[in-house]
Amino acid sequence: MKLLAHEVQPRSSNLPSKGFERIHWCCLPNVPNAMIQRRRIEEGSVRLTNHRLLSRRPSCKGNIEIRIATYLSIGCRLMVQSAITGDSIIYKGPSSKVIPPSLNHPKMSKPIVFYDIAGGDFPWSPNTWNTRYALNIKGIPYRTEWVEYPDIEPTCKEIDAAPTGTWPDGRPQYTFPVIRDPNTKLTISDSDNIIEYLEKQYPDNGPSPSLIPKGSLGLILGFREGFTTILELPIYSLVALATSKYLNPKSEEYFRRTRDFGKELEDVVPGGLSSGTEGSEKVWKSVQDGLDTLALWYDKNEAEGKGLYLYGNSVSYADVLVAGRLIWIRVVLGDKSKEWGRVKSFNGGRWESFLNNFEKYHTIA
DSSP states (O other): OOOOGGGOEEEEEEEEETTTEEEEEEEEOOOTTOOEEEEEEEETTEEOOOEEEEEEEEOTTSOEEEEEEESEESSOEEEEEETTTOOEEEEEOOOEEOOOGGGTOTTOSSOEEEEEEOOSSSOOOHHHHHHHHHHHHHTOOEEEEEEOGGGHHHHHHHTTOOOOEEOTTSOEEOOSOEEEETTTTEEEESHHHHHHHHHHHSOSBTTBOOSSOTTOHHHHHHHHHHHHHHHHHHHHHHHHHHHHHHSOHHHHHHHHHHOOSSSOGGGTSTTOTTSOOHHHHHHHHHHHHHHHHHHHHHHTTTTTGGGSBTBBTBOOHHHHHHHHHHHHHHHHHOTTSHHHHHHHHGGGGHHHHHHHTTGGGOOOO
8 A cells, every 4th residue: 555645634733832843733544553663854955953753643544644743843854663564654844944952051061861761652750750740841852762671781881871779689679760861961860860860950031930948848759659559550550561561571570570579460350441350340449549649649738729630730740750650641551541531530521631732842852
């Protein structure tokens, strides 16, 4: 099947994002199980590198939609190709000229390198989302290096990233997220350490809004502990099996081998999430109870911003921590699944609305 240029339909072609990029949607006729890859971007005879494929998703009409962020484009063309069939189409983007983020930030000459866990069609890890959200909200230029689970430790050792814990046998444990900042030549491990670094190095000036209001770091880290206490284990029980299946085979084997529930992942929720068994309903109740408590905390700020964020109208790192867990659930369970539908129905749909407010920060660089 040949995919012809006239079959491509651009959507929402002039939506500005942070003042330095524009988002384009184009719709491609679907090839079953095809992986759409970026192949070539050209402007006349000049090959451009400052475009990126942000995401792809099935559309309601059975096509594949891809979202493209354009930094500098004047009548540019994007060629995408099915990795399975080899068929290709040309998408001719709208004329526009905007400034790349790396040229728009006063303290950066090079983008930060952000290390994330490979797997699936969309990032899933809640901890790495903490960092991605922070980078996107603060408008800090970065690029992502995707690493499979078994390769995290050697990668961290190679870039001199510090371990973040220890294994039961005493060996150092290396985890993501990690960032490497070529502007300061520093490598930072752990999402809490990373946010402290970003706030110090790229504070509230110009394109970098602060995610930690003055004097609130201890309070936010205390919130993290409380949030972890009420929801970490319930959420993990809810999505552990789905997470393993979302990973690539190499990472799935590692994930299963290094997670100790004292049982197989298939047995964490007896009968499965939708089975209605006593065990599955116990997991669901623990999730709902935790979200009920979280909602009460947010409601205390109703006078300022109607409880949208923990600090009223201003997004903070505390909200990032919550959004990171919610997107984890949505991605690995599937945004059209019954299970995600049940989660987003809790507290009158509050958490779906909460996550929707973060959609503008879902850029994948």
